[in-house]
Amino acid sequence: MFEEKLLKKFMRPLLSLQTSVLMLLVTLAGCAQSGTTGARGPTAADDSLSEQTVVLISIDGFRHDYIELHGANNIAKIAEQGVRSDGLIPVYPSKTFPNHLSIVTGQYPSKHGIVDNNFYDTERKQRYKMGDGAKDSSWLTTLPIWNLAEFQGVKAASYFWPESEARINGRTPSYYVNYSTPAPNQQRIDQIIAWLKLPAEARPRFVTGYFSIVDTMGHQFGPESIQVKKSVQYIDKLIGELWLRLQTEVEVPVNLILVSDHGMSDIKAERMIDVGQLPVDSDLFETQNAQTRFMIYANDDTTAAQVDELKAQLEQLTHLGFWIESEATLAELGVTAGPRKPSIVLATQAPVTFTSRPPERRADGGTHGFHSNREMDGLFVAAGPALASGVTLPRFSNIHVYPFMAQLLGLELMSPIDGKADVLAPIVTLTQKNQSQ
Numbered sequence: 001m002f003e004e005k006l007l008k009k010f011m012r013p014l015l016s017l018q019t020s021v022l023m024l025l026v027t028l029a030g031c032a033q034s035g036t037t038g039a040r041g042p043t044a045a046d047d048s049l050s051e052q053t054v055v056l057i058s059i060d061g062f063r064h065d066y067i068e069l070h071g072a073n074n075i076a077k078i079a080e081q082g083v084r085s086d087g088l089i090p091v092y093p094s095k096t097f098p099n100h101l102s103i104v105t106g107q108y109p110s111k112h113g114i115v116d117n118n119f120y121d122t123e124r125k126q127r128y129k130m131g132d133g134a135k136d137s138s139w140l141t142t143l144p145i146w147n148l149a150e151f152q153g154v155k156a157a158s159y160f161w162p163e164s165e166a167r168i169n170g171r172t173p174s175y176y177v178n179y180s181t182p183a184p185n186q187q188r189i190d191q192i193i194a195w196l197k198l199p200a201e202a203r204p205r206f207v208t209g210y211f212s213i214v215d216t217m218g219h220q221f222g223p224e225s226i227q228v229k230k231s232v233q234y235i236d237k238l239i240g241e242l243w244l245r246l247q248t249e250v251e252v253p254v255n256l257i258l259v260s261d262h263g264m265s266d267i268k269a270e271r272m273i274d275v276g277q278l279p280v281d282s283d284l285f286e287t288q289n290a291q292t293r294f295m296i297y298a299n300d301d302t303t304a305a306q307v308d309e310l311k312a313q314l315e316q317l318t319h320l321g322f323w324i325e326s327e328a329t330l331a332e333l334g335v336t337a338g339p340r341k342p343s344i345v346l347a348t349q350a351p352v353t354f355t356s357r358p359p360e361r362r363a364d365g366g367t368h369g370f371h372s373n374r375e376m377d378g379l380f381v382a383a384g385p386a387l388a389s390g391v392t393l394p395r396f397s398n399i400h401v402y403p404f405m406a407q408l409l410g411l412e413l414m415s416p417i418d419g420k421a422d423v424l425a426p427i428v429t430l431t432q433k434n435q436s437q
């Protein structure tokens with residue numbers, strides 16, 4: 001969804017994937033020994049958290065069970081050497097931008113500001129759409145970890161991450177790439193390795209990477225499709241190559257963290273609710289169709305009675321397959337009051353979604369954005385010289401990844417966050433030796 005323009009380009013090379021996957025597996029098998037003996041450059045000498053590097057890779061829409069379901073053998077091997085979680089629980093809503101921002105801020109969306117992929121702000125009287133932070137960083141209301149790193153003298157680099165181009169407090173990562181730049185997936189791996197081979201004074205210690213194809217295929221064909229399987233195996237091959245090159249080409253101790261923002265559920269064309277049927281007066285309300293949710297924002301002059309009247313009308317239509325979120329539920333999901341909180345939120349559960357498309361343009365497929373459930377769980381795998389080996393963790397919320405990364409990088413948190421450092425602290429095997437650095 002985040003990168004649909006690449007879809008057409010990708011479909012053709014996908015057909016020849018099997019050959020290259022086979023070749024890589026042969027290569028990896030030959031190198032397995034160096035991987036398991038822990039040969040990671042000068043790791044032994046650099047056993048301080050002040051020297052550790054973190055590479056954070058997001059595979060958008062990689063559901064927690066895709067490793068086995070779709071044969072991601074390289075990722076499975078990395079998990080065996082390090083830590084794997086039974087699932088990474090997304091924040092609400094389980095959409096791409098809110099979750100990527102929660103991973104890099106440790107905050108719920110109401111606090112970091114990116115409350116959905118697209119939303120309306122009743123004070124600004126403006127709509128946010130994915131990536132608008134690059135033009136106006138005031139959409140983001142807290143610091144991503146690359147800013148925390150740069151403020152504390154640690155260089156950061158990003159080969160894509162949602163809102164990594166936003167200039168926050170005057171800063172971006174030292175190295176970043178505009179998302180509109182054509183960037184073959186292989187090039188992203190090559191650049192990450194190249195950054196890690198820079199001289200010490202120029203070398204980043206925090207690097208992000210991002211791949212969208214698994215999500216794109218999930219939306220188009222559904223989570224259990226052959227197209228998702230092929231895209232998982234394609235990205236798994238790249239991750240296998242990255243892991244191998246981190247061991248053999250890079251001389252600094254690198255901890256690789258693989259995450260995804262959410263999972264994927266099947267949706268059905270015949271279960272789509274036409275938003276045109278909803279009796280919302282556009283003179284009184286702004287609306288935003290978010291597929292798994294329909295958000296309704298009262299205008300300044302709209303009265304509480306008018307909101308209640310609309311709610312009562314919508315209650316009569318819940319047989320279509322949606323429900324109205326209660327204030328108590330929204331509070332439990334971390335939604336706090338503010339100009340980005342809709343007056344009314346309608347919600348669905350898979351395979352039901354909202355649509356504005358005419359019936360002939362609706363198709364079965366997959367989506368995410370639903371309340372947290374097993375199918376919405378994402379991926380968490382981490383391995384490297386600062387991390388425990390052969391550990392499986394129960395599923396945990398993605399807000400805890402930020403304090404974990406800060407710990408690995410030896411960064412001090414500069415403000416309170418929602419994530420808790422003690423959730424992942426047990427898998428960090430190194431201690432902070434050089435507090436002064």
Ligand SMILES: [Zn+2]
Binds near residue numbers: 096097261262
């Ligand atoms: Zn996503």
